[in-house]
Amino acid sequence: MKIVHVVEPFASGIAAFVQSIVQNLRDDYHIIIHGEREYVMRSTDIIKYFPEDNVQFIRWRSAQRSISLVKDTAALVELCRLLRNLKAQQMVDAVHLHSSKSGFLGRLACRMMNITNVIYTPNGAPFLLSNINAINILYKLFEKLGSSFGGKVVCSSLSERDAYRKLGIKAMNINNGIAVNVSRHSSNETPAASAKFRIITCARIVQQKNPALFNAIATYFKDFDQFEFVWVGDGEERHLLTSPNITITGWLTQPEVLKLINSSNLYLSTSQYEGLSFSVLEALSLRKTVLLKDCIGNRDIVKKGLNGDMFTNAKEAILKIFQFYNNPAMLRVMGEYSGWLCNEEFNVDATCSLYRSLYQRV
Template identity: 80%
Template sequence: MIFIGTYMKIVHVVEPFASGIATFVQSIVQNLRDDHHIVIHGERECVMRSAEVIKYFPEDNVQFIRWRSAQRSISLVKDTAALVELCQLLKNLKAKKMVDAVHLHSSKSGFLGRLACRLTNIPNVIYTPNGAPFLLSNVNAMNLLYKLFEKLGSAFGGKVVCSSRSEQTAYRKLGIRALNINNGISISENRNAAKLNPVSTARFRIVTSARIVQQKDPALFNDIAACFKDFDQFEFIWVGDGEDRHLLTAPNITITGWLPQAEVLRLIDGANLYLSTSQYEGLSFSVLEALSLRKTVLLKDCIGNRDIVRKGLNGDLFTSKQEAIVKIFQYYNNPAMLQVMGEYSGWLCHKEFNVDATCLLYRDLYKRVVINK
């Protein structure tokens, strides 16, 4: 927990108030306890109701305001309504002198939020994408549209803060100035939660934890698992749920659905290997949790993931299904190597992805944008 400096009022704007984005906002609120946080949020009931997300936040330094018009899909009519509502919410907070800095989370909030701040004359704005949307689609026209939105959004003002160096590089290639502050997690809290009731198995368990959506490439996860369906000693677990659940058809895959965080950590702690098939990431909290629990990680080579792996030291990157399969067999046949790699994962997480360092850097950035506004 961090206590520094002068009291500030931070407004967080977040449309997908679930999964990694919610974890990110919660970690800032939890660790910057001397500040007051106002979270303007949308609702993703298909993932987790906001009432359930709010339970993980402290009670003494945060308040929540529902952003009722916000929704995931791109729609001129609905997004215009969301913009008007957000402008009114920010205008009301500004009139009450409740805005020192505005922190926007994810691409939809980043675009509408920067425009709303420009329209309400709020210059002290930070935008954290937590995953660049222009890296997702295989359709070039869609990626060009996302790039256009990011460039247009940057013209409205604010500082772009990427959660990994490779994401920062992607934004700079677009001609968008961006800073980098690595995501971080509480290492000791994760280990303590996981050890309360460990979930063990005699089989070689391979786990991922994420929404089952296109970005996470469940089809690739399924293809990898299907190659092991005749080997009873292997099991695959997907912790989470989502709209592409139907793509996970291999008989050796267990889909748990959404679970309490402590249960997620226990499942990861009981795994032999953490596997990510994502097409892109900001910097995955689930992978960082695996590092904190001293797990070897096998990650698809993509933006965000490549910042976490030290090849051959705490895991490996792969570019194809065949590479992943070969690596899994290598890990299975070398349990001592898994142990050594896992220890390096824990050390790396403490050194480079510690939540205390992350929140100190964001607190300093909040102060700077207020001073320079």
């Protein structure tokens, strides 16, 4: 099959999602039409992690993050031209749209080009983004309008699917998945008994990930020498991470990220919403206990009391961190369950098999 992926932004978790599909569906040919956010991650740095034999990249030059009638119209026209050319070359068996901007413009472009075999994966419901209701209402309207253009909405977690269904939008669920390999967990990289209790997160430093809450939690521990906080990533809200016990690493290679997660004691997510976080799944695969803010996406990963816990505010998170710190044996047991859960429910082989069947059905 020839599968066209339309991606904006081509960075972070969405790039990891597309990469996993391309790597695991090697018998299919993938054409990736992508935007560029150099301030997050250059596309050249992402492309090098893709296989070379079954993928082609096409730059979507007009695509950009913010909503703008003029710029989005230009992006729509460009996307229609790209799809028309690919269709004329018989290079379109299925179109897979990733994220809300691609989902809206992509479904409209496919409708205009008479392409009906279309899948849209939000990777995080955009109408949960803001604390301002008017903005969320606007995103809800865009999602409803986009669904009228056609295509099948495929959410990456059950709670995200339910959020779409509450809007009256038909949606199904295929869990995100990652490669699960026992050999990834190396005992010589796990935390040393004498080391600080390291709490880590890996994400863009943006509003969705709630760096202000992460900072509030870390600030409480600033006078406790035995605790340290690490944020792997970068972003426009970096200035909110002011606590002196927070280390911001910037963007690292995947092996470096995995090594840092493996050397940590606890994975912390303060996100306002998720699709299904690849970074948290990496933590599960490395047998880490997770402490996640109660939100869409996160609540599909935590089995309370078995592989971690959830919280709703900084006070709850602080209390639970102390509980984990004082119970190292419990951390180890929960970590083992995380590894088992990842293999059972979030294995990339199952994810890609389900998407392959869906590409054929549509």
